[in-house]
């Protein structure tokens with residue numbers, strides 16, 4: 001049996017694992033890092049371009065990030081946090097482009113306007129109020145609102161075709177939106193990582209089991225096409241996407257108790273008619289239907305996949321027992337434990353609207369899917385669109401003190417008290433916030449390096465603008481940061 005040792009083992013070669021490995025190499029080039037990936041290529045699960053929506057989530061126009069607050073106006077707390085996290089990602093990518101780690105940001109990043117789109121007087125009024133609050137902040141300055149059909153024609157001609165002049169609708173437009181091919185980004189990061197002396201990538205290596213060693217580190221049983229490989233390391237990151245929950249449970253750590261997972265699958269309609277693709281420019285977000293998980297809000301997206309511009313609509317949600325797109329139907333039953341069974345039943349009973357929504361989505365055929373698309377594109381024809389399967393999301397169910405079992409819709413970093421093991425659960429806002437999440441992981445798992453080492457200074461070089469600590473001059477600091485990133489990343493409004 002082959003035996004390997006590494007300073008850090010990262011399980012999963014998606015955008016999270018690749019980001020963490022790159023951060024570790026930037027902070028401590030001498031560390032040996034082993035990346036284990038069960039598939040024969042990197043970024044083939046949620047991080048693959050077709051498996052996610054490719055939104056650079058700056059929380060500009062995604063209505064689910066600005067719920068109505070107690071005062072009746074939009075609550076911007078979450079939107080500001082996500083926006084700040086995305087600025088961190090842009091800064092990191094800019095630093096990597098400057099160093100030549102990432103070549104050609106145009107291979108994974110494009111700027112285009114983001115829109116929110118609503119119908120009916122009540123929603124139009126709420127959107128106008130949202131725009132007033134947001135445009136007053138430096139993060140969202142320049143956001144425009146209109147309910148005038150002429151302006152809407154100007155912004156979204158394909159969306160406006162075939163509508164009656166009296167239809168009550170409105171949109172907000174924010175020019176500094178982005179589309180990200182997270183698959184291409186991951187591949188570029190891994191390409192650089194493989195050229196670093198301390199980094200090794202092992203494809204077709206699936207982590208099967210892990211257990212604590214007497215010295216506090218971890219011993220991993222890895223399956224390589226039927227052959228067993230044993231890996232020892234003082235630090236393990238379970239960046240296995242939907243597979244992370246099962247691995248965390250197998251580690252037998254108390255921090256895993258009370259967590260369960262609920263898989264939600266997705267589908268897109270993909271446009272295959274070039275003139276339609278050319279006539280739409282932007283990412284347009286509607287409102288999630290009643291009972292739907294917020295990330296199921298429908299959107300019509302200009303997308304770049306492997307360098308080619310396309311047009312996608314969706315997602316249509318569904319149910320599958322798999323935790324990964326290339327996973328097993330037994331994933332869900334395998335995740336049920338005595339400590340999470342009641343949480344799952346409790347959430348299932350309480351979230352009846354979500355269950356009803358998923359059943360309704362499952363029952364959708366081509367006719368119903370076309371009807372949803374026609375809400376956005378009244379003149380859509382079935383022959384211009386084909387159906388494709390998106391990635392799997394595993395929503396977290398968590399037992400919370402005093403609140404019982406809760407369905408969590410965000411991402412959650414779980415780490416052992418000694419920082420030797422960390423896992424990332426959940427999927428939203430996901431890839432866009434990878435840098436902030438991974439920096440958080442480093443702070444939690446390597447506190448001593450932040451107290452007495454050079455990591456804080458090096459991080460400050462990579463991420464000079466920190467939205468969390470920006471002082472009274474934050475507007476000008478943000479403007480400066482954006483100008484620098486835009487120049488390096490080739491972002492400009494078109």
Ligand SMILES: Cc1cc2nc3c(=O)[nH]c(=O)nc-3n(C[C@H](O)[C@H](O)[C@H](O)COP(=O)(O)OP(=O)(O)OC[C@H]3O[C@@H](n4cnc5c(N)ncnc54)[C@H](O)[C@@H]3O)c2cc1C
Pocket residue numbers: 011012013014015016017036037038039042043044045046047048051052053054055056057182205206207208239240241242243244247266315324390391392393424426427428429430431432433
């Ligand atoms: C439908 C959909 C739309 C989305 N839209 C967006 C969006 O618009 N913007 C955004 O920012 N985010 C979006 N996300 C979320 C985003 O895709 C994820 O947050 C992100 O890709 C997660 O990256 P990851 O590296 O954790 O997981 P993944 O990319 O899934 O990678 C995990 C890797 O681990 C490997 N693995 C699993 N088990 C094992 C094992 N036992 N041993 C070894 N390797 C293993 C897998 O093969 C895989 O390669 C979306 C997700 C979905 C599903």
